[in-house]
Amino acid sequence: MSRIAACFQTLQAQGKKALIPYITAGDPHPSITVPLMHSMVEAGANIIELGVPFSDPMADGPTIQLAHERALVHNTSLTSILAMVQAFRQTNQTTPVVLMGYLNPIEIMGYEAFAQAAQVAGVDGVLTVDLPPEEGKQVLPLFKAHGLDPIFLVAPTTPAHRMQAIAEAASGFIYYVSLKGVTGANTLDTAQVAERLKQMREYTQLALGVGFGIKDAATAAAVGQVADAVVVGSALIKQVEATPDDHPRIIKNISGLLASMRTALDA
C-alpha cells in the first residue's frame, strides 16, 4: 500500500481528517525547507505538498507566484528538491510528500529519470497542474511503475465525464479545487463544496481533499466537515512573505497556524 493510502486509512480509522499544508520548496531560502517540513509535521500536518518553483505558475495567485520567485532566486531546482525530500526521509519515513507543480521541469529532467529519482528520494505523489489525465498516457504509467500516486485536480467546472476519467487515472487522493480562479482566493462556499464532493463520491472511493480559500481554523473546520482532507497554501506563504529574513519566526508562525487548524479539525 502506498504511503498516501496508508495515511488516509489510519486517519479514517481514527475518524480524523488530513491536514495538508502547501509550501514552495526553497522559499524564501533552500535551507529552511527541510526544518519547516519537520515542524509542520509536529504541528499536525499529515501530508506535505511541496511546490516545485516554476517561472510561469499560471494556476497561482500573486502570493504563491512571489514564493516561486523567491525560491528561484536561489536556484531551487527539481534536483535540489529531491535532495530535500531525501534529507526529510532520514528521520521521517511515514509522512507522505506530494510534489506539486508544472510539467516543464519534469519534462526537462526526463520522465523516466524523474520518476526513478523521485521514488529513490522518497516522494509519494505527484500533482502536475498542467497534465490532465487525457494527456498523461505516456507519463502516468511511469509514475505508477515507480510507486508515485498521480494526484489530479477537479474544478467546479469539471463535467461528469472528466470526473470519471480523473477517478480512473488517479490514486492516493483527488484534489477538489473549491472555487474558480487561482490560489489565494478568499471566498469558499462550503455548501457548494459539499454538493460537488457528493457528486464525486459516485465515481470514486479515493479520499477527497479540498483546497483554495482555506485560510484559518474556522474555514479548515468547515471544510473538514465535508472533505477527507483540507489543503492550505497561501495563508502559510503569507507568513513567509511577512518576515522573509527571520526563519525561526516563519517556522513559528506557520506551525502556529497549522496547530490551530489541527485543533479545529479534531474538535
Ligand SMILES: O=P(O)(O)OC[C@@H](O)[C@@H](O)c1c[nH]c2ccccc12
Ligand atoms: O493557496 P490556497 O488558496 O490555500 O490553496 C491551496 C493551494 O495553494 C495549493 O494546493 C497549490 C499551490 N499551487 C497550486 C496550483 C494549482 C492548484 C493548487 C495549488
